[in-house]
Amino acid sequence: MPPPEAPREPILTLPPALTAYIVLIAVIHLRVLLPPELENWTVDVFGFIPKRYDSTLLDITFPGGAGAKVWTFVSYSLLHANLTHIGFNVLWLLPFGSALARRFGAIRFFVFMAVTAAAGALAHLVTHEHAIAPMIGASASVSGTMAAAIRFAFVKGSFLSFSRGDAEAAAKVPALPLLRALRDRRVLGFLAVWFAVNIVFGVGSLAIGVGDAPSVAWQAHIGGFLAGLLLFSLFDPIPRARDDAADASSVDQSGRV
Numbered sequence: 001m002p003p004p005e006a007p008r009e010p011i012l013t014l015p016p017a018l019t020a021y022i023v024l025i026a027v028i029h030l031r032v033l034l035p036p037e038l039e040n041w042t043v044d045v046f047g048f049i050p051k052r053y054d055s056t057l058l059d060i061t062f063p064g065g066a067g068a069k070v071w072t073f074v075s076y077s078l079l080h081a082n083l084t085h086i087g088f089n090v091l092w093l094l095p096f097g098s099a100l101a102r103r104f105g106a107i108r109f110f111v112f113m114a115v116t117a118a119a120g121a122l123a124h125l126v127t128h129e130h131a132i133a134p135m136i137g138a139s140a141s142v143s144g145t146m147a148a149a150i151r152f153a154f155v156k157g158s159f160l161s162f163s164r165g166d167a168e169a170a171a172k173v174p175a176l177p178l179l180r181a182l183r184d185r186r187v188l189g190f191l192a193v194w195f196a197v198n199i200v201f202g203v204g205s206l207a208i209g210v211g212d213a214p215s216v217a218w219q220a221h222i223g224g225f226l227a228g229l230l231l232f233s234l235f236d237p238i239p240r241a242r243d244d245a246a247d248a249s250s251v252d253q254s255g256r257v
Contacts, residue, residue: 013167017106018097021113022090025138028078029086047134048076048121054130077117079136089138096149097142099159102171103152108235115231116144116224123223135217140224146194147228148235151175154186175232175240198222 014022031042045064052062052069062068080086101109120140124131152158152175159170181187198218233240 014094014098015101017101017104017109018093020106021097021101021110022093025078025080025086025089029080029083031079032082043079043134043136046072046075046079047136048072048124049134050125050128050131053125060132073118073121074114076121076134076136077113077138077141080138081136085137089142092142093145095159096145096153098167099149099153099171100145102168103238104235105237108237112144112148112228112231112235113138113141116141116227119144119227120217120220120224124217124220127219135220137217139217140220143194143198143221143225144228147225148232150187150190151178151181151229151232151236152238154184172238174238175236177240178230178233194225195222 031039034042041063044062045068049062049072051060052064052072064072080089100112104112117138117140120143121135123140124135128135149159152173155173155176157170158173159167175181176184176187198221
């Protein structure tokens with residue numbers, strides 16, 4: 001009598017690292033319960049303000065001092081405008097962030113989220129060097145998880161393939177090398193749709209600038225996305241698929257998948 005199959009973990013069960021990340025964002029959002037003056041001060045100290053780095057600045061002093069020039073490259077990503085803003089980012093993190101957290105483990109995952117947040121802030125700084133409105137939101141990091149995950153998402157057995165295993169197994173299939181991934185029509189299609197949505201429509205998150213700034217910081221999304229796509233291999237602990245190996249999701253010459 002064959003042994004019973006081990007129960008499969010639901011594909012969207014949250015790993016501990018992602019659960020902790022979402023809880024942290026939710027707890028930080030309790031800042032909205034503060035008096036308005038203190039709540040605005042919190043956004044000014046921990047939000048990302050490009051004007052803070054303007055060497056010609058003479059008549060404006062931002063709270064946080066020199067330290068804020070460092071920590072806001074990451075801290076801005078933990079602040080959100082409202083529950084809708086949080087919900088939208090969490091919605092995208094469910095499939096992509098869950099797979100990445102399982103694959104990387106907690107420490108790599110948290111460092112990855114910080115690095116992609118910083119990349120998004122840098123992209124926003126380059127394109128909005130004189131902006132005085134704080135940028136907040138995890139959308140650059142969320143975009144980074146999406147970019148990193150597509151390196152293995154379509155491989156047979158992974159979470160976007162038609163024949164996937166349980167959540168742990170789906171997150172740990174060998175990833176495709178970058179150049180090979182960029183030759184995959186599904187990856188190229190995903191990239192095309194993602195860039196079109198962000199550039200043309202500015203949808204992908206509600207990462208905002210407060211005041212009269214644009215409501216969607218799409219350049220930050222692109223910065224985080226490119227960082228996730230290009231730096232994925234530096235974080236990935238799973239050996240990659242060989243360049244000369246058959247595509248795990250393709251049909252071989254004998255007709256087997």
